[in-house]
Amino acid sequence: MRGVEQIPWLYDSMCSIYEALGLARWRRWLVLGARGRVLDLGCGTGRNLPLLPTDARAVALDPSWDVLLRARRRAGGARFVLGSAEALPFRDGVFDTVLSGFVFCSIPDPGRGLSEARRVLDPDGQLRMLEHVRSGQPWKAWIQDAVQPTWTRLTGGCHPNRDTEAAVLAGGFRIEPEGRRAEGNLRRFSARRVD
Numbered sequence: 001m002r003g004v005e006q007i008p009w010l011y012d013s014m015c016s017i018y019e020a021l022g023l024a025r026w027r028r029w030l031v032l033g034a035r036g037r038v039l040d041l042g043c044g045t046g047r048n049l050p051l052l053p054t055d056a057r058a059v060a061l062d063p064s065w066d067v068l069l070r071a072r073r074r075a076g077g078a079r080f081v082l083g084s085a086e087a088l089p090f091r092d093g094v095f096d097t098v099l100s101g102f103v104f105c106s107i108p109d110p111g112r113g114l115s116e117a118r119r120v121l122d123p124d125g126q127l128r129m130l131e132h133v134r135s136g137q138p139w140k141a142w143i144q145d146a147v148q149p150t151w152t153r154l155t156g157g158c159h160p161n162r163d164t165e166a167a168v169l170a171g172g173f174r175i176e177p178e179g180r181r182a183e184g185n186l187r188r189f190s191a192r193r194v195d
Contacts, residue, residue: 035097056097061081068080096122106155110164165187
């Protein structure tokens with residue numbers, strides 16, 4: 001069954017509502033810190049791409065052909081690649097910035113995806129993430145666990161109960177305190193490789 005994330009017009013409509021309610025400023029933070037050669041990992045319909053700094057050279061990757069077509073209409077200047085986060089078709093250390101906006105909740109193997117992001121990131125590069133995560137409040141986490149199977153099916157892969165920050169740390173990164181923000185179940189942060 002295709003989920004909301006694989007229906008571009010529906011996904012874009014939902015994102016527009018969330019952005020009008022305040023998510024837009026979080027997305028701007030995510031993208032405006034990008035520099036150099038940028039991988040928009042799981043670019044979806046390309047909502048990050050028009051916000052990139054003008055000197056950024058973007059490569060947009062997604063596993064869905066339909067959403068890549070929509071992303072191309074939104075920002076044709078990027079290079080578009082059909083692919084999986086767990087098997088990135090790029091050389092080691094080729095990107096200065098890897099962007100991830102609401103992606104690691106849906107990757108089937110987030111540990112492998114983070115390992116690949118780390119591999120393609122320049123040693124001085126930066127991983128920038130905007131994600132929803134497992135709640136720190138036990139009762140909310142319990143609800144996330146309870147709805148997860150149905151939610152994952154309806155959305156096409158999203159796991160509302162993932163502890164993405166812990167996965168990032170376990171994946172060989174350190175989260176930078178500057179710019180880190182937590183609001184409810186939303187997190188934004190940048191991370192650097194630990195070598």
